[in-house]
Amino acid sequence: MTTDTAQAQASADRVLIFDTTLRDGEQCPGATMTFEEKLEVADFLDAMGVDIIEAGFPIASEGDFEAVAAVAKRVKRAVVAGLARAGDNDIDRAGEAVKHAKFPRIHTFLSTSPVHMKWKLQKTPEEVLAMVARSVTRARNLVDDVEWSAEDGTRTEIDFLCKCVETAIKAGATTINLPDTVGYTTPDEYFAMFKTVRERVPNSDKAVFSVHCHNDLGLAVANTLAGVRGGARQIECTINGIGERAGNAALEEVVMAIKTRNDVLPYATGIDATMLSRASKLVAAATNFPVQYNKAIVGRNAFAHESGIHQDGMLKHTQTYEIMTPESVGMGKTSLVMGKHSGRNAFRSKLKELGYELGDNQLEDAFNRFKALADRKKHVYDEDIEALVDEGMAHAHDRMKVVALTVIAGTMGPQSATLTLDIDGKQHTVQSTGNGPVDATFNAIKALVPHEAKLQLYQVSAVTEGTDAQAEVSVRLEEGGRAVTGKGHDTDTLVASARAYLASLNKLMVKRQKIAGAQQAP
Numbered sequence: 001m002t003t004d005t006a007q008a009q010a011s012a013d014r015v016l017i018f019d020t021t022l023r024d025g026e027q028c029p030g031a032t033m034t035f036e037e038k039l040e041v042a043d044f045l046d047a048m049g050v051d052i053i054e055a056g057f058p059i060a061s062e063g064d065f066e067a068v069a070a071v072a073k074r075v076k077r078a079v080v081a082g083l084a085r086a087g088d089n090d091i092d093r094a095g096e097a098v099k100h101a102k103f104p105r106i107h108t109f110l111s112t113s114p115v116h117m118k119w120k121l122q123k124t125p126e127e128v129l130a131m132v133a134r135s136v137t138r139a140r141n142l143v144d145d146v147e148w149s150a151e152d153g154t155r156t157e158i159d160f161l162c163k164c165v166e167t168a169i170k171a172g173a174t175t176i177n178l179p180d181t182v183g184y185t186t187p188d189e190y191f192a193m194f195k196t197v198r199e200r201v202p203n204s205d206k207a208v209f210s211v212h213c214h215n216d217l218g219l220a221v222a223n224t225l226a227g228v229r230g231g232a233r234q235i236e237c238t239i240n241g242i243g244e245r246a247g248n249a250a251l252e253e254v255v256m257a258i259k260t261r262n263d264v265l266p267y268a269t270g271i272d273a274t275m276l277s278r279a280s281k282l283v284a285a286a287t288n289f290p291v292q293y294n295k296a297i298v299g300r301n302a303f304a305h306e307s308g309i310h311q312d313g314m315l316k317h318t319q320t321y322e323i324m325t326p327e328s329v330g331m332g333k334t335s336l337v338m339g340k341h342s343g344r345n346a347f348r349s350k351l352k353e354l355g356y357e358l359g360d361n362q363l364e365d366a367f368n369r370f371k372a373l374a375d376r377k378k379h380v381y382d383e384d385i386e387a388l389v390d391e392g393m394a395h396a397h398d399r400m401k402v403v404a405l406t407v408i409a410g411t412m413g414p415q416s417a418t419l420t421l422d423i424d425g426k427q428h429t430v431q432s433t434g435n436g437p438v439d440a441t442f443n444a445i446k447a448l449v450p451h452e453a454k455l456q457l458y459q460v461s462a463v464t465e466g467t468d469a470q471a472e473v474s475v476r477l478e479e480g481g482r483a484v485t486g487k488g489h490d491t492d493t494l495v496a497s498a499r500a501y502l503a504s505l506n507k508l509m510v511k512r513q514k515i516a517g518a519q520q521a522p
């Protein structure tokens with residue numbers, strides 16, 4: 001899509017969806033994605049109909065730059081944006097990263113609120129205005145499509161905000177984003193801000209206005225929709241609502257609110273809603289960031305009816321308790337069809353039904369793991385298959401893998417674990433004891449992979465029902481103020497625990513490399 005078409009599409013009722021899962025989303029503690037995971041997410045967003053993909057913050061590290069450049073080269077349909085502060089180096093780096101995109105965008109931002117200007121920037125309003133003009137002009141010399149954001153826009157004095165917006169548009173900004181950076185605004189206030197700025201700024205018709213809301217008070221989606229009512233025609237959001245602190249407005253919630261309540265929200269997006277559930281699972285697996293069970297639209301319980309009264313109503317007529325169908329967001333009903341006698345073709349069509357498109361190698365790998373699971377587990381549910389495929393995709397590039405684990409547990413301690421890991425293609429075995437089988441297993445990992453990271457969370461849940469259900473284990477590790485979360489699945493809780501711990505360690509390694517890269521950045 002060209003800038004012209006983007007602007008044309010942003011007319012009257014069409015609202016552009018700007019996804020920032022790979023930038024604001026990846027910024028949240030513990031949600032680091034590897035290079036390959038970022039490409040996979042970008043491909044999915046593009047296929048799902050996202051209009052603009054913010055692929056990262058190129059100046060932040062070499063890894064971020066490479067990821068944005070690679071996303072820019074492969075995305076077929078969407079605009080690809082790279083984020084930049086107002087400095088020349090940031091803008092040039094962003095321009096370099098997106099230059100091979102079919103539709104490149106530089107997104108540059110600067111704080112405009114009194115508290116940010118005084119304490120963070122230590123600049124006067126006049127200096128900030130001059131920086132707005134300079135940064136946008138520099139970005140426009142590199143690309144035709146430039147977005148300018150007034151960081152902390154909702155705590156900015158309205159007269160100064162109008163001046164900044166007018167200056168940015170005069171310098172060539174084609175999109176103006178007024179973010180609620182700290183999640184402070186309310187729907188009425190946000191609506192009024194857009195209305196006022198659009199009415200007062202003389203050249204406001206030359207740009208598309210954009211909303212960007214954080215969820216600190218749980219109002220991100222409500223504020224987003226209010227901003228659209230106030231005239232914004234671009235929505236910045238993330239899959240599963242991940243992002244700084246309490247996160248950003250969730251893409252799936254915004255899209256389904258517009259679709260389901262089109263009577264009072266008369267807008268359209270280009271998103272294929274039937275891909276929302278898969279997008280959520282893909283991002284949850286890539287970031288190892290769990291989706292809360294009662295999360296709107298994509299949570300495991302979002303379409304589950306438990307109480308007898310609700311079930312009775314649903315059996316009589318689904319509309320008694322359902323305002324949208326699970327199928328409309330791509331969430332198929334749990335079914336029990338796969339087992340150890342199922343063949344490759346059945347498995348392939350099951351994957352297709354669940355929304356997966358795997359290459360031949362990935363399919364073979366997933367099929368082998370499915371067979372191993374079906375040998376151990378009587379009923380293989382859709383959730384089991386999703387967990388198995390997601391885990392395979394999330395860990396395909398890990399440097400360390402669990403090869404074998406034998407644990408001796410019971411009333412007579414100390415419990416012991418014999419563990420074999422594959423580390424960079426070489427196998428290493430160790431035996432350790434501990435205060436319980438989990439402790440013994442984690443001690444064995446520490447013996448093979450010495451590290452200082454602290455265990456912050458160890459959580460076990462079941463993927464499905466029954467005593468032979470797969471365990472889903474989450475392990476959160478913290479090192480030097482940085483936290484990462486890893487997940488593991490297996491019918492054996494201890495094997496799942498070892499996988500989860502190792503998944504976190506693999507993530508920490510990626511994070512360390514990223515930080516080392518950032519320290520070398522200019």
Ligand code: KIV
Pocket residue numbers: 024109149150151152177179180181182212214
């Ligand atoms: O929240 C915010 O203000 C941002 C900007 C960089 C757009 O993420």
Ligand code: ZN
Pocket residue numbers: 024179181212214244
């Ligand atoms: Zn943000």
